[in-house]
Amino acid sequence: MGDTILIRNASQLVTLKGSSEAPLTGQGMSNLEIIENGTVWIKDGVIKAAGRDEQIMADYEAGNEAAEIIDARGRLVVPGLIDPHTHLIHAGSREEEFNMRLSGATYMDIMNAGGGIHATASKTRMASREELFRKAFANLNEFLLHGVTTVEAKSGYGMEWETEKKQLLAAKDLNEHHPIDIISTFMGAHAVPADYKERPEEFVDHIIDYMLPKIVEEGLAEFNDVFCEQGVFRPDQARRILEAGKKLGLKAKIHADEIEPYQGAELAAELGAITADHLLKATDAGIKRMAEAGVIGVLLPGTAFFLMAEFANGRKMIDSGVPVALSTDFNPGSSPTVSLPLIMNLACLKMGMTPAEVITAVTINAAHAIGRGKEIGSIEIGKKGDITIFNVPNYMKLQYSFGVNHTHTVIKNGRVVVRERKLVF
Numbered sequence: 443m444g445d446t447i448l449i450r451n452a453s454q455l456v457t458l459k460g461s462s463e464a465p466l467t468g469q470g471m472s473n474l475e476i477i478e479n480g481t482v483w484i485k486d487g488v489i490k491a492a493g494r495d496e497q498i499m500a501d502y503e504a505g506n507e508a509a510e511i512i513d514a515r516g517r518l519v520v521p522g523l524i525d526p527h528t529h530l531i532h533a534g535s536r537e538e539e540f541n542m543r544l545s546g547a548t549y550m551d552i553m554n555a556g557g558g559i560h561a562t563a564s565k566t567r568m569a570s571r572e573e574l575f576r577k578a579f580a581n582l583n584e585f586l587l588h589g590v591t592t593v594e595a596k597s598g599y600g601m602e603w604e605t606e607k608k609q610l611l612a613a614k615d616l617n618e619h620h621p622i623d624i625i626s627t628f629m630g631a632h633a634v635p636a637d638y639k640e641r642p643e644e645f646v647d648h649i650i651d652y653m654l655p656k657i658v659e660e661g662l663a664e665f666n667d668v669f670c671e672q673g674v675f676r677p678d679q680a681r682r683i684l685e686a687g688k689k690l691g692l693k694a695k696i697h698a699d700e701i702e703p704y705q706g707a708e709l710a711a712e713l714g715a716i717t718a719d720h721l722l723k724a725t726d727a728g729i730k731r732m733a734e735a736g737v738i739g740v741l742l743p744g745t746a747f748f749l750m751a752e753f754a755n756g757r758k759m760i761d762s763g764v765p766v767a768l769s770t771d772f773n774p775g776s777s778p779t780v781s782l783p784l785i786m787n788l789a790c791l792k793m794g795m796t797p798a799e800v801i802t803a804v805t806i807n808a809a810h811a812i813g814r815g816k817e818i819g820s821i822e823i824g825k826k827g828d829i830t831i832f833n834v835p836n837y838m839k840l841q842y843s844f845g846v847n848h849t850h851t852v853i854k855n856g857r858v859v860v861r862e863r864k865l866v867f
């Protein structure tokens with residue numbers, strides 16, 4: 443087909459118009475700017491117009507360009523979904539640890555015994571760049587089939603330079619060869635590797651003095667992330683690493699208050715991090731500080747579900763003025779799922795979010811969480827032609843009818859990449 447697509451007569455066309463400057467907060471997270479019987483006109487990969495069908499078609503028919511027409515009658519049309527927090531690039535899997543946790547072992551018990559992140563790291567160190575690429579490519583196909591058109595991908599399964607670099611190069615390769623856009627984050631501070639176990643401060647220094655400058659020199663990542671957690675990196679160590687990254691131009695992200703309350707939210711606010719992620723154990727003071735500093739809270743209910751832990755209080759965060767985004771946290775240890783639609787349902791049932799807020803959290807707020815609020819995350823003139831069509835008539839049914847993948851058709855950069863639930867790229 444040519445370079446013009448018309449997606450016509452959507453029962454609900456969710457545009458989120460007017461949200462490109464800053465993430466939506468509070469009541470704003472419910473303003474989806476829906477057009478009933480809406481039509482989107484995409485030309486050369488970019489959104490040219492969006493509005494009521496008769497209005498768009500009058501303009502379109504005044505010209506004489508051929509177009510592929512996609513009939514969206516009875517279907518929901520939203521901006522392509524965005525997953526702002528994944529550990530996509532990794533080798534192996536950890537189902538045996540799942541069994542251990544079902545028998546009572548905790549995530550940290552397993553990690554402290556040399557499993558967990560360390561288990562994945564040893565497999566990732568042995569895997570080639572091509573093997574990492576192939577495994578992640580297959581998982582990106584599944585993300586696409588679930589309506590996701592952009593993902594963030596972290597390193598962090600090396601905790602030594604060669605493997606950290608190898609993961610980020612694999613992410614670059616995927617960005618070039620898969621339709622999904624990949625946004626890269628360096629996470630050398632995912633855990634303290636065994637050979638630095640007795641001298642963790644030296645590992646922190648190694649990240650700051652050696653790895654971070656090379657990340658920037660070689661253009662391997664836009665963000666710098668730290669697992670700030672009891673038994674992993676203390677807040678003072680996380681501060682050193684994130685401040686060093688900021689000095690080099692890397693925006694800060696932080697795995698905060700995931701397992702124990704550890705002042706991660708407060709640190710994110712202090713540093714002006716773009717996001718604080720997890721927040722299952724964030725304090726009221728930390729949430730308040732995040733709202734004041736405009737830090738986006740990226741919530742990962744799949745991890746709480748899989749770790750059999752309490753869920754982050756999304757309701758309180760939204761009511762406190764924190765902009766909230768959602769993510770799968772796709773990784774082999776604490777959230778081995780690519781189903782962002784399941785995350786959306788959990789956000790309603792377990793974190794007190796409304797179906798409307800959830801749509802905002804997986805589109806424009808997720809876009810802002812990876813610094814792409816002006817390019818993606820809403821259906822507005824000039825933005826990328828990234829669109830997901832769901833086989834439900836309205837956005838509420840998407841979260842209501844759970845455990846089913848309702849994705850029907852996906853368009854990435856103005857090209858159909860999933861047609862009636864099948865990959866077509």
Ligand SMILES: O=C(O)CC1=NCN=C1
Binds near residue numbers: 669697700773776
């Ligand atoms: O366990 C993993 O592989 C990923 C993870 N990092 C911090 N929490 C979970």
Ligand SMILES: [Zn+2]
Binds near residue numbers: 527528
């Ligand atoms: Zn994570």
